Amino acid sequence: MIIQTAQLMWIQVVSYAVLFVFCFVAIYPLLGMLPRRKPRFRRLRYGRTAEKRPRPPWLLALFLLRNEAKLGEREQILRAAGISADALNYELGRRAVMLLLAAIGALACFGFRHPALVLYVQPVYPLVMSLVGMACAFWDRAILEAVKNYRRERIVREIYALSNQLLYYSGSKMNLHGKLSRCLPYTRAIRRDFQFMLNEWYQDADRALRRFKERLGTDEVYSFVETIQSLRLNETEAYYDLLRARVRDYKDKIDLARESRKETVSYVLYVIAGLPIMNTFRVFMYPWVMEGQKLFQSLN
Numbered sequence: 001m002i003i004q005t006a007q008l009m010w011i012q013v014v015s016y017a018v019l020f021v022f023c024f025v026a027i028y029p030l031l032g033m034l035p036r037r038k039p040r041f042r043r044l045r046y047g048r049t050a051e052k053r054p055r056p057p058w059l060l061a062l063f064l065l066r067n068e069a070k071l072g073e074r075e076q077i078l079r080a081a082g083i084s085a086d087a088l089n090y091e092l093g094r095r096a097v098m099l100l101l102a103a104i105g106a107l108a109c110f111g112f113r114h115p116a117l118v119l120y121v122q123p124v125y126p127l128v129m130s131l132v133g134m135a136c137a138f139w140d141r142a143i144l145e146a147v148k149n150y151r152r153e154r155i156v157r158e159i160y161a162l163s164n165q166l167l168y169y170s171g172s173k174m175n176l177h178g179k180l181s182r183c184l185p186y187t188r189a190i191r192r193d194f195q196f197m198l199n200e201w202y203q204d205a206d207r208a209l210r211r212f213k214e215r216l217g218t219d220e221v222y223s224f225v226e227t228i229q230s231l232r233l234n235e236t237e238a239y240y241d242l243l244r245a246r247v248r249d250y251k252d253k254i255d256l257a258r259e260s261r262k263e264t265v266s267y268v269l270y271v272i273a274g275l276p277i278m279n280t281f282r283v284f285m286y287p288w289v290m291e292g293q294k295l296f297q298s299l300n
Contacts (some may be wrong), residue, residue, distance in 0.1 A: 016128045065091060079217050081147040098137045105130035153257045154189040156220050160250040161186045162194075163224065163243055170240045176232050177201050190216060205232060220250060 022095070060246070075087035083090075104126050111123035136143060162183045170181040180198060193215045200208035206229075207272050213225045223246055230239045 012124055013128055013131070016124055017132055020128060043202055065095075074165070077141065077144045077148065080151075081144045081149050083144075094137050094140060098134055101130040101133045101137070105134070151189070152218050152220075153254075155216060155218050156250055156253050156257070158187050158190055159220050159224050160247060160254060163227075163247045163250065166241065167243060167247065170237075176228070176235060180228075223249075 033169075038259075071087045071091060072090060078085060078087060078090060107117050108123045108127035108130060111117045111126070115121075115123070165183045165186055166179055169182060172179065174182075177198065180194075184191065184194060184198070193212055196207045196215075197212040200211065209225050209229055209232075213221055227239065227243050227246060228243070
């Protein structure tokens, strides 16, 4: 009877974990469609590079942070994902969260026999929360890679729109800064960085383009900035032809990303289609399996 109870408990834990993941996947895109309110205080605005301050050695030793090469690699991934937090602070926070979630999971396991430890809440809920949170914190590199790829796709689409709009003004007598300013309404994900570049343009155009390239940090932005730099130095039709070639490359990348997304969605739908089969097995076949197990135990 103890084995059966343990099996039912783990089936319940897995089912709650799957339900939590599917609810998160369904609700997260809806949250991204909500209108965003502008920050009230400019000093509290998120996205600025954090100041690097020395940390006490005992704190680094406590969280086993000794390899600086891994921190440099992690900082590159954070920058590519659009996160300007310090890699050391990020790693300290990630490991502290993992320890906290491990403690919550341990309390939830003891909560099956002592409900007072979890304040008389169903222990399955904190256990599932801790397991899912620890999995996300442990495999955060894969999550950051997914965020980086998603951000890169958005940047490619907006660079493609900017390039097309810039080609539209190829015959105009406006200066390059005026043409780029007319392209600003076609940006969303890179609007803040693009606006910074336009504001810094007349102070030092080379520095503005370089900082714009470093803030976004993708290959498509590098090629776009190189084309803009060439147009700034010598605005001829040959460089507009180069921009047209870059636009075709951006279009191919957008089509390739769209096909890859369709393939991923088809795999997800295939997995979702198998869930009713698993539920059918659990509802109809599991009692027969349990009866057969009892029969074999009685024969022994």
